Amino acid sequence: MGSPKPGRTRHLGEDELIERIRGTLGGGIGAFGLRDDAAVLEVPGGGPLVVSVDSVVAGVHVDLALCSPADVGWKALMGALSDLAAMGARPLGALVALCVPGAGGDGELALGVMEGVAEASGASGCPVVGGDVSAAGVLVVAVTVMGTADGGEPVGRAGARDGDAVLVTGPCGGSAAGLRKGGGEAYRRPVARLREGAAARVAGAHAMIDVSDGLALDLHRLADESGVGFVLESVPVAEDATRDEALGGGEDYELVMAVGEPDLGALMDGFEAAGLRRPWRIGTVVADAGVRVLAGEELGRLGWQHSIG
Amino acid sequence: MGSPKPGRTRHLGEDELIERIRGTLGGGIGAFGLRDDAAVLEVPGGGPLVVSVDSVVAGVHVDLALCSPADVGWKALMGALSDLAAMGARPLGALVALCVPGAGGDGELALGVMEGVAEASGASGCPVVGGDVSAAGVLVVAVTVMGTADGGEPVGRAGARDGDAVLVTGPCGGSAAGLRKGGGEAYRRPVARLREGAAARVAGAHAMIDVSDGLALDLHRLADESGVGFVLESVPVAEDATRDEALGGGEDYELVMAVGEPDLGALMDGFEAAGLRRPWRIGTVVADAGVRVLAGEELGRLGWQHSIG
Numbered sequence: 001m002g003s004p005k006p007g008r009t010r011h012l013g014e015d016e017l018i019e020r021i022r023g024t025l026g027g028g029i030g031a032f033g034l035r036d037d038a039a040v041l042e043v044p045g046g047g048p049l050v051v052s053v054d055s056v057v058a059g060v061h062v063d064l065a066l067c068s069p070a071d072v073g074w075k076a077l078m079g080a081l082s083d084l085a086a087m088g089a090r091p092l093g094a095l096v097a098l099c100v101p102g103a104g105g106d107g108e109l110a111l112g113v114m115e116g117v118a119e120a121s122g123a124s125g126c127p128v129v130g131g132d133v134s135a136a137g138v139l140v141v142a143v144t145v146m147g148t149a150d151g152g153e154p155v156g157r158a159g160a161r162d163g164d165a166v167l168v169t170g171p172c173g174g175s176a177a178g179l180r181k182g183g184g185e186a187y188r189r190p191v192a193r194l195r196e197g198a199a200a201r202v203a204g205a206h207a208m209i210d211v212s213d214g215l216a217l218d219l220h221r222l223a224d225e226s227g228v229g230f231v232l233e234s235v236p237v238a239e240d241a242t243r244d245e246a247l248g249g250g251e252d253y254e255l256v257m258a259v260g261e262p263d264l265g266a267l268m269d270g271f272e273a274a275g276l277r278r279p280w281r282i283g284t285v286v287a288d289a290g291v292r293v294l295a296g297e298e299l300g301r302l303g304w305q306h307s308i309g
Numbered sequence: 310m311g312s313p314k315p316g317r318t319r320h321l322g323e324d325e326l327i328e329r330i331r332g333t334l335g336g337g338i339g340a341f342g343l344r345d346d347a348a349v350l351e352v353p354g355g356g357p358l359v360v361s362v363d364s365v366v367a368g369v370h371v372d373l374a375l376c377s378p379a380d381v382g383w384k385a386l387m388g389a390l391s392d393l394a395a396m397g398a399r400p401l402g403a404l405v406a407l408c409v410p411g412a413g414g415d416g417e418l419a420l421g422v423m424e425g426v427a428e429a430s431g432a433s434g435c436p437v438v439g440g441d442v443s444a445a446g447v448l449v450v451a452v453t454v455m456g457t458a459d460g461g462e463p464v465g466r467a468g469a470r471d472g473d474a475v476l477v478t479g480p481c482g483g484s485a486a487g488l489r490k491g492g493g494e495a496y497r498r499p500v501a502r503l504r505e506g507a508a509a510r511v512a513g514a515h516a517m518i519d520v521s522d523g524l525a526l527d528l529h530r531l532a533d534e535s536g537v538g539f540v541l542e543s544v545p546v547a548e549d550a551t552r553d554e555a556l557g558g559g560e561d562y563e564l565v566m567a568v569g570e571p572d573l574g575a576l577m578d579g580f581e582a583a584g585l586r587r588p589w590r591i592g593t594v595v596a597d598a599g600v601r602v603l604a605g606e607e608l609g610r611l612g613w614q615h616s617i618g
Contacts, residue, residue: 017416017442021423039439041402044457046355051438053404053453057445093350095362097406097451107326114330129360130348133326136366137447142406144362144453148353 037086037210038147040154049092050147050154052083058139066179069109071188073116075251076141079212081124081192082253086210087154088201089147091126091194096143099136113141124194152201159206160226160258162287167267167279169196169254172215173241176249186238190253199274200257203267207258214248214303219256220292226258229291232283232299247294248302258285345465345534346395346519347456358401359456359463361392367448375488378418380497382425384560385450388521390433390501391562395519396463397510398456400435400503405452408445422450433503461510468515469535469567471596476576476588478505478563481524482550485558495547499562508583509566512576516567523557523612528565529601535567538600541592541608556603557611567594 038052056076058064067075077094084091096117100110110133121128126145170193178184193210200208209222215235223230237246257279259267264281271278283294292299347361365385367373376384386403393400405426409419419442430437435454479502487496502519509517518531524544532539546555566588568576580587592603601608 017419020416020420021440021442039402039404041438041455043352043355043358043401044459046352049352049358049455051402051404051453051455053406053439053441053451055406055408055441055443055445055451057408057443059446060444092352093348093360095348095360095453097362097364097453099364099366099449099451107329110326111329129350130362131330132362132364132451133330134364134366134449135369136449137368138445140408140443140445140449140451142362142364142408142441142449142451144360144404144406146350146358146360146455150353 037083037157038089038154048149048154050084050087050089050149051144052080053142053144054080054083055140055142066183067188069112070116070119072139072141073113074120074189076143077117077120077126078124078190078192078253080143080145081126081194082210082212084145084147085192085194085197086208086255087149087156088152088197088205088208089149089154090198091124091145091147093127093129094121094143094145096128096131096141098131098133099138099140100133101137101139109139124192149201155201155205155208157207157209157222157225160222160228160285161206161260162228162285164206164258164260164285165264165281166230166232166283166285167257167259168215168236168282169193169279170277171236171238171246172211172252172254173246173249174238175251176245177238177241190251192253193255195274196255196271196276199270199276200255200267203259203270204263205257205259205267209256211250211252211254211256213250215256216247216299217301217303220301222256222258223289223292227289229286229288230283231286231291232294234295235282236280244302248304250304346392347398347463349463357458357463359393359396359398359458360453361389362451362453363389363392364449364451375492376497378421379425379428381448381450382422383429383498385452386426386429386435387433387499387501387562389452389454390435390503391519391521393454393456394501394503394506395517395564396458396465397461397506397514397517398458398463399507400433400454400456402436402438403430403452403454405437405440405450407440407442408447408449409442410446410448418448433501458510464510464514464517466516466518466531466534469531469537469594470515470569471537471594473515473567473569473594474573474590475539475541475592475594476566476568477524477545477591478502478588479586480545480547480555481520481561481563482555482558483547484560485554486547486550499560501562502564504583505564505580505585508579508585509564509568509576512568512579513572514566514568514576518565520559520561520563520565522559524565525556525608526610526612529610531565531567532598532601536598538595538597539592540595540600541603543604544591545589553611557613559613
């Protein structure tokens, strides 16, 4: 199941609410919009631009007893960048909307958060081009990122095909294990797999998603959008993590990808040439969308869906 | 001055905090970033893209006793779009990060907000291309907008020159008057002056800013960035509004612009040809940055600066 996170309840699932929001917006949402990790915006004379927004809310996504303000800023930018990674996009810039509690102090919290944002900006090569700061009852960091597929096609969630290999860029569960143990690098300073995502795109990956809510849940989402099933043999578990944490812990930001068998060799070579760790093969895509198994047993939608309302 | 808004206090001014955040980010912020209403992002093979983010926080920027959830969504998108208007940019798309309180209910608040976002999207021609929804202790709507100057130069705040005419697109104070009276269209459903901004850019306006925090404060900001002063004769006051509300009320989203005398005729013609109301001339830019007067008296920095921390 994955370790519960602060503020976790189960009224209306995030996926269900997003479905209903899609209905509200009607034709306003493009085919790609809200269905993939990022949206694709056509820019006159340029583009396509790959864009995404991601929020970190204190007490919901992050525990301020375990994270410094700079950790929160780092996590916010990296979490948003992970959505670009999952599309195989290179970041061009970020906008940061910061809400900080209004009681006492002098903006030190805001500045601490922005220091972590600046560190993640340096580590990822994504400049912060603008932002907005507001007083609020709770700390919220909403980060919008914009990127480019450098003339290629962004990789969505819907392209997985029968017979594709299912790969993951690294062991999962490290972030959840860190949270359980009261901190730890994987929880406080996750890293978006930007270079891995770009390498997978170049090698022709059919579909990708990042492990933001849990390997199992995110793989189900990819399979849902692709209209396929999957058969997994095993999954790599991070050091110190449990199997449940690997499947349902989330915030690992490893990438899960569906790759055609004929492209596997080129993909592995591409990763190696770029100095990247070779991804793990964890299973195979099957045509029957009702088949979702790990080691012979049905795989539940393990992961984190915070409730709304 | 202007009517106080909920949650308004004065610890650390927003402008001061933004200055310090600039310091934190160091070279990460471009010359345009955070100094204008929107940032400019160079897109390979395209662009420049004009981008901005703006947050609406319940209890700080908006009073839920006076606004429906749909009003909040409308105000959030229009407020963000006003920053594009102030750069003379045409919107291409928006991303919405929504945080909604987690206690009780079933997401109806989120859906209500998104209905207002959808209405503003339709009214402005700006599609919502993606978003993110989170549980939080407070309602926050952070909207990122992306736009284009259609091959032209986006208009910043820094270009005002000695002798320029100072114009405003309409009477101010209507939003503050609406708030004082417990609602009203100008408060609940402000409209971004997108067509006016584009017409002013085409006519060669030297500098622009939108009236988001107060005509006086926003004009001071434009003058600060341009290193100039101004001499105003009078300002147009919205029906039912007081002079203080016109100067310090904010959220009117009228545009203030500095336009060279030789371009004034073409600008007025351009507005008329586009079916737009002719802007009011309220004064003149002067070289001495220490001169900031209205009707012969020094004009204070009237407007809304919410405090942080």
